[in-house]
């Protein structure tokens with residue numbers, strides 16, 4: 356059990372139901388069109404490359420720009436936790452082109468505004484963990500975290516040992532964030 360338990364069971368139930376109702380579930384078979392330098396095991400590269408019908412929904416892909424991809428974090432620190440990443444599988448800021456750096460910052464800006472419209476936070480934590488020692492779960496493909504914050508919510512950085520309830524399912528959040536496109 357992790358130090359902090361996160362409870363947001365409803366989305367899991369709906370996903371399981373969707374799978375069983377789909378029977379053969381053909382729409383859940385990925386269809387990859389990888390970039391030349393992609394890492395096939397990397398979930399961000401997979402999210403970029405998956406061109407199967409409904410891939411955007413079941414990968415919780417919120418947006419793609421020319422340079423970037425934005426997905427919901429499967430293991431959110433808070434409701435509305437997004438990851439904005441370059442499309443290319445690069446792990447260091449120095450590997451980004453100028454266009455990618457600009458594209459990332461523009462997309463972070465755009466996504467904070469979308470989150471403002473959809474989940475109405477009081478503020479955000481925006482940051483990058485570079486390297487495993489800094490907490491990066493996927494050190495090979497850098498990504499910028501956008502974590503909405505509300506007055507009175509608990510700080511996610513220290514060890515708190517408590518239980519956090521994510522009030523909105525990931526599917527419902529994906530719906531809300533993509534409806535305004």
Ligand SMILES: [Zn+2]
Nearest residue numbers: 397400444496
């Ligand atoms: Zn990758």
